[in-house]
Amino acid sequence: LCQEFPDVFAWSYEDLKGFNPNLAQHTIELDPNTKPVRQKQRPVNPHMEPLMRKELDKLIESAIIFPIKHSSWVANLVPVRKKSGEIRLCVDFRDLNRASLKDHYPLPSMEQILQVVAGSERFSLLDGYSGFNQIMVKEEDQFKTAFTTKWGTYAYKKMPFGLSNAGATF
Template sequence: IVHDNKDLFVWTAADMPGIDPKFIFHRLVICRDARPVAQKKRKMGDEKRKAANVEVQKLLQADFIREVTYTTWLPNIVLVKKARRKWRMCTDYTNLNKACPKDAYLLSCIDRLVDGASGHSIFSFLDAYSSYNQIKMHPCDEEKTAFTTEAANLSYKVMLFGLKNVGTTYQRLMDKFFHKQIGRNIEI
């Protein structure tokens, strides 16, 4: 079945068309009195630098990031050791996140989800591949996601884990996309 419908599945990040920005995109609302912060570039060892370069190449190939100049917000990347001696590249958005107010959109209540699922004999759980990365950043906010590497300053074209309020943007997408099904045969 999967082979016959392989065009319906994503096999690499580059295969993802993403969500049409006319449907939803992520905005960064920054407090008026906030001052942009360009963090001092941190040194990293050879192993981390190589891992960062590999990750940056993957992100460029997937068209998730682009090179930028003249940025005002500029955090460092941080590499965190994962299982099996691999590295995860994160961006230190501490300063940017402090400058953004909390989005008051309500996330799903776990108790409601559990109660809604009770009494059913069959459950299915779905997890979207790189789900946050399928939502585009608003073009005006892309450069605010800039980060620095040894080679260049880059910014995200897609929403990424680590920015404030991305969970509420994703919840909005799910609520908007599945609004006719929620409470009938789906819980989000």
């Protein structure tokens, strides 16, 4: 299938078509008694900065993130080195997650999934490339995903991993 229909698969950020926002968007509902938190920028290993900048540029070019000037919520960017030597840009959303109202969508446990497929003759596995980044964050909630870097402050247009209800939305 991959060779016959390569245009329907995403192999890079630029290939992501996204999910129709009229069907689903990620919302971030907050406890009304919570005050916004602006984390102070933490130092980063200077050797990681070129890799961070490169990854940020990819996210900007792919319209996953955008520069933002003002946000009452600001988190820190946390670069994590992959086995390949590349980095994954994570955001410390702990403060935002504590303030978020939890979606109680019942995600099945691995044990429940295994019980359902037990005895089956065939199995298939789908792994969506950057799946979360294909779902839009509702426009009025995007500012809540802001994060700070030495190059400026950015926010997510598309749903990042690390948000408390992202799994339920996905």
